[in-house]
């Protein structure tokens with residue numbers, strides 16, 4: 001079993017929270033820092049303002065050829081110059097979850113080109129996807145991105161393009177948390 005990862009709003013942490021804003025639905029309470037820890041440890045810390053958990057499991061929709069393209073182009077988290085990050089928790093509607101796997105894939109890729117659009121921003125943006133729905137969390141996904149200040153405007157463009165797609169019509173809650181790194185990264189390979 002893959003252990004969950006916890007994103008904890010705390011009094012100190014590797015990432016300083018710059019802004020928290022709702023894109024759709026209720027926001028999350030303001031906080032100073034974000035700490036990323038092992039899920040069970042994070043959940044038990046009473047001092048955290050809020051904690052969101054997710055597991056970085058296997059991919060559900062990508063084809064072999066898309067997987068190969070991702071492996072060729074994507075960069076790892078924890079790059080030295082990547083001092084900007086975004087944590088974007090997302091919940092999709094019940095309508096989305098009643099669709100079959102092939103229907104969801106068709107909306108994500110054939111109609112919305114999620115993967116195709118995303119590839120335009122690699123390797124500048126490094127990403128990681130965590131699944132939360134099966135943990136009974138308030139969001140279905142926790143999406144995490146790291147990039148350098150030079151790529152900040154490209155990241156805005158990416159968000160605009162994805163939010164204009166058919167796939168995003170199924171998003172019913174989305175919160176955008178912007179962060180900057182407070183210290184030199186250690187290896188994040190185990191996240």
Ligand code: HEM
Nearest residue numbers: 059060061062088090115118119121125127141143158159
């Ligand atoms: C950096 C460029 C991006 C690339 C290359 C990319 C690529 C992907 C891929 C390949 C998947 C499917 C994984 C699977 O097969 O299960 C995925 C899922 C997802 N991505 Fe992105 N993505 C990018 C940016 C974003 C952004 C900016 C957001 C949020 C604003 C986002 C939100 C999501 C969500 C919520 C899912 C899960 C969708 C679902 O399973 O219903 N992605 N992404």
